[in-house]
Amino acid sequence: MFRLFLKGFAFAAAYLVSFGAVQAETTLKLAVGAPGSWETSIPEIGQRAGIFQKHGLKLELLQSQGGGETLQAVISGSVDIGIGTGLPGTLGAFAKGAPIRIIANECTGASEFWYVAADSKFQSLKDPDIKTMAFSTNGSSTHGLAQGLAAHFGSKAKLVATGGPVPTLTLVMSKQIDVGWTSPPLGVKEIDDKKIRLIAKGSDLPGMDNQTIRVITTNADTLKNRAADIDAFLKAYAETVEFLYSDPKALEIYAAIGKTTPEIAKRVRDEFVPKKFLLPNRTDGINAGMKEAIEFKYIPAALSADQLKELVQIRTP
16 A cells, blocks of 8 residues: 555656646747748747747747747737847837847848749849839848848849748739848749749858848847746757757658758758857858948947947847
8 A cells, every 4th residue: 555655646746747847838939931931930830849848938839920920029029029029120119218138149141032933034133124123021131131132133123022932922923012122941943943033142242141131129128037947948949949950850850840941941940041140149240230220220329339239238048
């Protein structure tokens, strides 16, 4: 009887520990711009792989049409963390008094590319007959990239906010937009199937490999009141980045998220998004991004050292 009691006690204790672990799991709400791309899928990949759970976190992932929409969700406090907000738009919002904080690099360098329908007459962004060129939402990284590419190639095309890659592809194929934008994996198969032609890459811009284009953000109050949760998130996020480039299982998980194949997932990773782009502690591109923000009138002048210290609070996991 005593042995049975011990077994029963051990079972109850294990149950209570397990129940306590579940109860202790903390929920963080995330707004994710351009969902389905390699870099914006990091939180979902980490959650499906059990990495965030290991750090006591449950992520509630809310999709947005782009970085501008994500930024507004963070500013309003309706989400805890924004994934993939464009740096120029973030700088502009902060300069206007928004309670926004940068807690990590999301992507340095650009995997996005611009394309035309396969039967289009356009061969280059230099073509003066191009009337319209897409980006996702105002203040997003694709907005800044589209502005930069237009200036770089001397294009006079009207820049049009078209939302995410899927509706943009529809607009291009129906001839409502001359030049569309996308983020891999969407577009890779379409190029292979000769439905579209690549016309420009975000990486065509000089110095882009060392320029931060998207960041991970939070609200100032969230950072103040939930610092421990933010730090746990960033630790799990950094572990997920390592997982992406070291474990083949990551490709299978991403293929399911991106509705593609592990083979295309590998191409996206190896051809478009090197690991160095995604290191969350990178801050070397902030100043270059600030110059772009001034050039395209997101901010009237460079932020002071004190302002940057307040805005950029990169957390080391």
